Amino acid sequence: METTTAVKATSDTPPPPDSTAPKLNDQAPTESRVVPWSEFLRGATDQQAQTRLSEELKGLITRFGSKLRPFCFLSLYDSTDSIDSWESDRIYTALQAANKDHGQDVLLLLLSRGGQIEPAYQISKICRAFAKTKFVVMIPRAAKSAATMIALGADEIHMGPLAELGPIDPQIGDLPALGVKRALQTIAGVCEEYPGSAEAFARYMARKLTVEQIGYCERVSESAVQYAQRLLAKTPSLRARAEKIAKQLVYEYKDHGFVIDIEEAKSLLDDSIIFTDTPEVQFAEELHQKLEHVNMFLSLRQNKRLAVVGSLESDIYIRRSRDS
Numbered sequence: 004m005e006t007t008t009a010v011k012a013t014s015d016t017p018p019p020p021d022s023t024a025p026k027l028n029d030q031a032p033t034e035s036r037v038v039p040w041s042e043f044l045r046g047a048t049d050q051q052a053q054t055r056l057s058e059e060l061k062g063l064i065t066r067f068g069s070k071l072r073p074f075c076f077l078s079l080y081d082s083t084d085s086i087d088s089w090e091s092d093r094i095y096t097a098l099q100a101a102n103k104d105h106g107q108d109v110l111l112l113l114l115s116r117g118g119q120i121e122p123a124y125q126i127s128k129i130c131r132a133f134a135k136t137k138f139v140v141m142i143p144r145a146a147k148s149a150a151t152m153i154a155l156g157a158d159e160i161h162m163g164p165l166a167e168l169g170p171i172d173p174q175i176g177d178l179p180a181l182g183v184k185r186a187l188q189t190i191a192g193v194c195e196e197y198p199g200s201a202e203a204f205a206r207y208m209a210r211k212l213t214v215e216q217i218g219y220c221e222r223v224s225e226s227a228v229q230y231a232q233r234l235l236a237k238t239p240s241l242r243a244r245a246e247k248i249a250k251q252l253v254y255e256y257k258d259h260g261f262v263i264d265i266e267e268a269k270s271l272l273d274d275s276i277i278f279t280d281t282p283e284v285q286f287a288e289e290l291h292q293k294l295e296h297v298n299m300f301l302s303l304r305q306n307k308r309l310a311v312v313g314s315l316e317s318d319i320y321i322r323r324s325r326d327s
Contacts, residue, residue, distance in 0.1 A: 086118025117148025
């Protein structure tokens with residue numbers, strides 16, 4: 004997770020729909036008559052790609068509609084950028100537009116490597132607050148660190164076969180807070196044993212961290228526990244164990260990338276909120292397949308990448324790859 008807001012390489016609202024996306028003919032749009040994405044993206048503009056993907060996502064929602072309860076469909080699909088206030092703003096705006104009267108439950112597609120604690124906590128709370136009765140998260144692949152924080156506030160977590168949560172690992176700049184603390188403890192031990200190394204270590208650390216950041220390491224980890232505990236306590240079956248679970252997620256896993264799979268999630272949380280083999284999981288898997296397919300060809304054909312943050316149907320963002 005990061006302590007500074009990342010600048011997103013996009014405007015706050017996606018461009019308006021464009022009906023000029025090329026097709027093989029003007030007949031009724033079926034999969035066989037539409038130009039494959041691999042060819043389409045050779046010459047399509049961002050607006051044309053957004054329009055086409057929006058229509059295809061709406062088609063998936065319609066196809067699964069009879070299998071799902073009435074939902075306000077949201078997405079936080081972004082495998083590259085970290086979660087910050089931009090994401091929380093997009094989610095809130097989508098909820099205000101589509102579910103202002105709180106007439107539907109909220110369904111969130113969640114795929115993210117993590118980010119800042121505070122906006123993740125806010126996203127989870129606002130989704131639950133806007134839901135008619137339930138806030139539901141569906142995870143087809145990785146929802147790590149701050150994304151795991153979002154999931155903790157859900158009434159239901161639907162996990163695909165390859166889905167994974169992760170430890171909540173607060174960041175100081177680009178460094179893990181707990182890792183910094185443990186590194187300092189190790190360095191102190193080395194300096195005690197080899198006093199001559201103390202000056203060299205001090206110069207190195209001064210280039211990496213300020214005194215204020217070092218002091219913040221433990222506080223930010225304690226904050227992560229508090230946020231996680233508050234979200235978990237909203238679920239009756241987890242209320243009594245909320246503090247224990249929160250501390251385990253922040254302190255007990257030794258690796259940021261540790262895989263909390265379905266079995267581990269059920270053991271850590273509760274069978275009553277972890278779901279598999281559901282229509283939501285099937286829906287999430289098809290969404291993931293579609294979005295990853297488009298993302299792959301965006302990267303190959305245009306050196307760009309895809310994010311869908313806000314409304315699942317329309318908040319589609321195409322950005323330049325970071326190495327471009």
